[in-house]
Amino acid sequence: xxxxxxxxxxxxxxxxxxxxxxxxxxxxxxxxxxxxxxxxxxxxxxxxxxxxxxxxxxxxxxxxxxxxxxxxxxxxxxxxxxxxxxxxxxxxxxxxxxxxxxxxxxxxxxxxxxxxxxxxxxxxxxxxxxxxxxxxxxxxxxxxxxxxxxxxxxxxxxxxxxxxxxxxxxxxxxxxxxxxxxxxxxxxxxxxxxxxxxxxxxxxxxxxxxxxxxxxxxxxxxxxxxxxxxxxxxxxxxxxxxxxxxxxxxxxxxxxxxxxxxxxxxxxxxxxxxxxxxxxxxxxxxxxxxxxxxxxxxxxxxxxxxxxxxxxxxxxxxxxxxxxxxxxxxxxxxxxxxxxxxxxxxxxxxxxxxxxxxxxxxxxxxxxxxxxxxxxxxxxxxxxxxxxxxxxxxxxx
Amino acid sequence: xxxxxxxxxxxxxxxxxxxxxxxxxxxxxxxxxxxxxxxxxxxxxxxxxxxxxxxxxxxxxxxxxxxxxxxxxxxxxxxxxxxxxxxxxxxxxxxxxxxxxxxxxxxxxxxxxxxxxxxxxxxxxxxxxxxxxxxxxxxxxxxxxxxxxxxxxxxxxxxxxxxxxxxxxxxxxxxxxxxxxxxxxxxxxxxxxxxxxxxxxxxxxxxxxxxxxxxxxxxxxxxxxxxxxxxxxxxxxxxxxxxxxxxxxxxxxxxxxxxxxxxxxxxxxxxxxxxxxxxxxxxxxxxxxxxxxxxxxxxxxxxxxxxxxxxxxxxxxxxxxxxxxxxxxxxxxxxxxxxxxxxxxxxxxxxxxxxxxxxxxxxxxxxxxxxxxxxxxxxxxxxxxxxxxxxxxxxxx
Numbered sequence: 093x094x095x096x097x098x099x100x101x102x103x104x105x106x107x108x109x110x111x112x113x114x115x116x117x118x119x120x121x122x123x124x125x126x127x128x129x130x131x132x133x134x135x136x137x138x139x140x141x142x143x144x145x146x147x148x149x150x151x152x153x154x155x156x157x158x159x160x161x162x163x164x165x166x167x168x169x170x171x172x173x174x175x176x177x178x179x180x181x182x183x184x185x186x187x188x189x190x191x192x193x194x195x196x197x198x199x200x201x202x203x204x205x206x207x208x209x210x211x212x213x214x215x216x217x218x219x220x221x222x223x224x225x226x227x228x229x230x231x232x233x234x235x236x237x238x239x240x241x242x243x244x245x246x247x248x249x250x251x252x253x254x255x256x257x258x259x260x261x262x263x264x265x266x267x268x269x270x271x272x273x274x275x276x277x278x279x280x281x282x283x284x285x286x287x288x289x290x291x292x293x294x295x296x297x298x299x300x301x302x303x304x305x306x307x308x309x310x311x312x313x314x315x316x317x318x319x320x321x322x323x324x325x326x327x328x329x330x331x332x333x334x335x336x337x338x339x340x341x342x343x344x345x346x347x348x349x350x351x352x353x354x355x356x357x358x359x360x361x362x363x364x365x366x367x368x369x370x371x372x373x374x375x376x377x378x379x380x381x382x383x384x385x386x387x388x389x390x391x392x393x394x395x396x397x398x399x400x401x402x403x404x405x406x407x408x409x410x411x412x413x414x415x416x417x418x419x420x421x422x423x424x425x426x427x428x429x430x431x432x433x434x435x436x437x438x439x440x441x442x443x444x445x446x447x448x449x450x451x452x453x454x455x456x457x458x459x460x461x462x463x464x465x466x467x468x469x470x471x472x473x474x475x476x477x478x479x480x481x482x483x484x485x486x487x488x489x
Numbered sequence: 490x491x492x493x494x495x496x497x498x499x500x501x502x503x504x505x506x507x508x509x510x511x512x513x514x515x516x517x518x519x520x521x522x523x524x525x526x527x528x529x530x531x532x533x534x535x536x537x538x539x540x541x542x543x544x545x546x547x548x549x550x551x552x553x554x555x556x557x558x559x560x561x562x563x564x565x566x567x568x569x570x571x572x573x574x575x576x577x578x579x580x581x582x583x584x585x586x587x588x589x590x591x592x593x594x595x596x597x598x599x600x601x602x603x604x605x606x607x608x609x610x611x612x613x614x615x616x617x618x619x620x621x622x623x624x625x626x627x628x629x630x631x632x633x634x635x636x637x638x639x640x641x642x643x644x645x646x647x648x649x650x651x652x653x654x655x656x657x658x659x660x661x662x663x664x665x666x667x668x669x670x671x672x673x674x675x676x677x678x679x680x681x682x683x684x685x686x687x688x689x690x691x692x693x694x695x696x697x698x699x700x701x702x703x704x705x706x707x708x709x710x711x712x713x714x715x716x717x718x719x720x721x722x723x724x725x726x727x728x729x730x731x732x733x734x735x736x737x738x739x740x741x742x743x744x745x746x747x748x749x750x751x752x753x754x755x756x757x758x759x760x761x762x763x764x765x766x767x768x769x770x771x772x773x774x775x776x777x778x779x780x781x782x783x784x785x786x787x788x789x790x791x792x793x794x795x796x797x798x799x800x801x802x803x804x805x806x807x808x809x810x811x812x813x814x815x816x817x818x819x820x821x822x823x824x825x826x827x828x829x830x831x832x833x834x835x836x837x838x839x840x841x842x843x844x845x846x847x848x849x850x851x852x853x854x855x856x857x858x859x860x861x862x863x864x865x866x867x868x869x870x871x872x873x874x875x876x877x878x879x880x881x882x883x884x885x886x
Contacts, residue, residue: 094686094687094688094715094716096599096600096741096742096745097598097599097600097601097602097624098602099598099602100598100599100745100748100749103745103748103749103752104748105744105747105748105751126553127552127553130548130551130552133547133548133551133552135543135547135548135551136543138543138547138551139540139543139544139547142539142543143536143540143543146532146533146535146536146539146540147536150530150532150535150536151527151530151532152730153730154527154530154532154535154728154729154730154731155524155527155530155728155729155730156523156524156729156730157730190587190753190754190758191754191755193752193753193754193755194753194754197752197753197754201494201496201497201623202493202494202497203493203494204494205494205495205496206603219751219752219755222748222751222752223752226598226749226752227494289491290491291491318491319491331551331552332551332552332553332755333549333550333551333552333553333554333756333758333759333760334551334758334759334760335754335755335756335757335758335759344493345493347502348493348497348500350502351497351500351501351502351619352497352500352623354502354616354619355500355590355594355616355619355620355623356587356590356591356594356753356754357587357588357590357591357594357732357753357754358588358590358616358729358732359730359732360732361587361730361731361732361758361761362730362731362732363730363731363761364758364760364761
C-alpha cells in the first residue's frame with residue numbers, strides 16, 4: 093500500500109522549476125524564467141516596515157493568525173480592488189492566500205470532483221494545469237486567437253460536456269502567450285458562464301504590468317451573479333518570495349476555501365501579511381508599479397526589436413501589451429522541444445510548448461520567452477544566439 | 490454546477506479556530522488555545538537576523554525559491570534531526586513546509602485515495618482529521634491508554650481493513666490528550682506498519698517541550714525500511730506565525746510531496762526560510778527551548794495543582810510530561826459539549842471532545858485545556874471558575 097495516490101501519480105515536477113536548477117549555470121542566458129526582476133522589488137521599503145514591526149511588539153505577527161488573513165491587509169486589498177477596478181460585491185468576500193497559486197489550488201479543491209471538467213486556454217499556466225490534474229479533473233483546452241480564447245470553441249465545449257465545473261482564464265497578458273482577451277470576448281465568456289452556470293476562475297497576476305497605457309477591465313468587474321472568483325497576487329508588483337496573494341469571490345466559496353486553507357497551511361506568514369499591509373498604508377503601490385512598468389517596457393521593446401532583427405520571419409511571435417512573456421511559434425512541422433535541445437549548445441534557454449499544453453503535446457510548436465529577468469545585454473546577446481539556434485534547427489543541420 | 494466538491498462538503502471550519510474569534514473577548518479566560526506563549530518567541534533574535542537579511546542583499550529571499558526549500562535551512566534542519574535524534578537515512582530526504590500542517594496535508598494528498606483508510610488515535614488533532622476528510626479518507630479511530638494507542642486495537646484494524654494507507658500518530662505529548670506513547674508501543678506500531686506495509690505519519694511538533702527531563706526517541710529513529718514520514722515544525726519552539734515546518738521521509742514520497750507543494754504554494758516564505766537558517770547558525774535553539782521549558786513547566790504544574798484543588802475528583806485528568814495540553818474526562822453520562830455552554834456564564838473557555846473525535850461523537854466526555862497561553866493569574870482564577878462550572882454541571886443545576 094506504500095504507493096502514490098491516483099490523483100498525484102500522473103504529475104511531473106514543473107518543467108520550469110526544474111529548468112531553474114539547470115539555468116543556475118551563469119554561462120547560460122535564460123529566457124526560461126517566470127519571475128519579476130529583482131531590480132523591481134521595494135527592498136528598502138519592505139525592510140523598513142518589517143523593522144517597524146519588530147521594534148514595536150511583533151507578538152501578534154509571530155503568533156497564530158486567523159485563516160482568512162490579517163484583517164487590515166484583507167481590507168486594504170479589498171478596498172483597492174473595489175475602488176480602482178470595481179471588483180467585489182456585498183455577496184463577495186476576500187481571503188489572503190500564500191501566493192496566487194494557493195488561490196487557484198484552494199478553489200479547484202473546493203469545486204472540482206474527480207472526473208469533472210475544467211476548461212482553460214491552451215496553452216496555459218503550468219501551475220494551474222498541475223492543480224487541475226492533482227484533483228483528477230479532465231482538462232479541456234480551448235485554442236486562442238490574438239484576442240484570446242476562441243469563444244465559439246468554448247461554447248461548443250460547454251454544450252458537449254455536462255460535467256464542466258470551472259472555466260479557468262488568464263485574460264490579461266496570458267501566461268505563456270502574453271495574449272490579452274478582448275472586451276467583447278470577456279463579456280461573452282461571462283455570459284456563457286452564467287448561462288451554463290459554471291464558475292470562472294479569473295487569474296490575474298500581471299494585468300497591472302501594462303506597458304501601452306490601457307489597463308484592461310477584469311471580467312470580475314462585470315460579475316453581478318457571483319460566477320467569478322478573482323485571484324490576484326502581490327508577487328509580480330511587490331515580490332514573489334513573500335508568497336502573498338488573494339482571492340475575491342462569492343462568500344459561499346470563500347468560506348469553503350477558508351476551511352481548505354486551514355487544512356493546507358492554517359494561515360499565510362503573519363509578519364509578511366502585516367508588512368504588506370503597512371507597505372500599502374505607508375507607500376504608494378501605484379507609483380511603485382509605474383516604476384516596474386518603465387523597467388519592463390524597455391526590456392519588452394528591446395526583445396521585440398531584436399526578434400525582428402535576428403529571428404527567421406517564419407517564426408511568429410506575439411507582441412504583448414504587458415506582463416512578462418512573449419510567445420513564439422515555429423513553422424508547421426517543427427516542434428519546439430527538440431529546439432530546446434539544440435539551444436543548449438548555444439547557451440540559451442527557453443521553455444518549450446509541451447510544458448504549457450493541456451495535453452502535454454510533444455508536437456507543440458510554441459515556446460515561451462521571458463523578458464523581465466534578463467539584463468538588456470543578455471536580451472541582445474541571447475536573442476542573437478536564439479536566432480542562430482533557430483536558423484540551425486529550421487535548416488535541419 | 491456551482492456547488493462544493495464532494496471532498497469538501499463534509500468539512501466544518503475548525504471549532505478551535507472559530508473559538509479563537511469568540512475568546513477574543515478579554516473578559517473570558519481561555520484554556521481553548523492551541524498555540525505557544527508569545528512570551529516564548531525569540532523576538533529580538535528574529536528581528537536581528539531579518540534586519541541582517543535586508544541590510545545585505547535581500548533579492549534572493551524576495552525572489553521565487555525552489556519548492557524543496559532554502560538549501561541551508563534544509564541542511565541545518567536535516568543535520569539537527571540526524572545528529573540530535575538519529576532521524577533520517579540516505580534513502581530519506583527533507584522538504585521545508587509551510588508549517589507542520591502542510592507536511593501532513595501534502596503526505597495525505599500524495600498517498601491516500603478517496604475511500605482509503607487512515608488509522609489514528611482517537612481523539613486526535615483536528616487539523617489532521619480535517620485533512621483526511623478533505624481527501625475522502627475513511628478515518629479509523631483507535632482508543633488510547635495512558636501509554637498511547639491501544640496496539641491490539643490497531644492490529645485488529647489493520648487485519649480487518651484492506652485499504653489502510655496510513656497510520657497517523659502524535660506519539661509524544663499528543664494533541665489533545667497530552668499522552669505519550671511508550672517505547673514498547675512505538676516499536677510495536679512500527680513493526681505492524683512494516684508487516685502490513687502501511688506508511689506511518691509521525692507528527693511531532695511538541696516532543697522537545699519535555700518538562701520531566703527525558704526526551705522521547707521518535708519512531709522515525711528506528712525506521713530502517715522507509716515506512717515512516719516524520720513531520721516537525723519550528724512553530725512551537727520558535728514561533729507559529731512564521732509558518733515554517735519540515736517533513737523527513739522516503740525520497741519517493743518527498744519528491745511527490747514536492748510536486749504537490751509546487752501546486753499548493755510554490756514554496757514557503759523565502760525571507761523566513763532564510764531567517765530561520767540564520768537563527769539556527771547564529772543562536773542556540775536548544776538553549777532557547779530550555780527557556781521555553783522553564784516557562785511552560787511552571788504553568789503546567791500550577792494548572793495540575795489547581796485542578797487537584799478545585800475540580801471534582803470524579804473528573805479525570807491526564808498528567809502530561811510536556812507539550813501544551815491537559816485532557817479532562819467527565820464521569821459516565823456527562824458529555825463535554827453542554828459543559829462548554831454552561832461555562833460561558835462562568836467566562837471560561839475550553840475545547841469540547843467532539844472537536845477531536847474521529848466520528849465527531851457529540852457524546853464525548855473529554856475536553857482539552859491549554860496551559861501555555863494563559864498567565865499564572867489566569868490559570869489560578871480560570872481553574873477555580875472551571876471547578877465551579879463543572880460542579881454546577883454535574884449537579885445538574
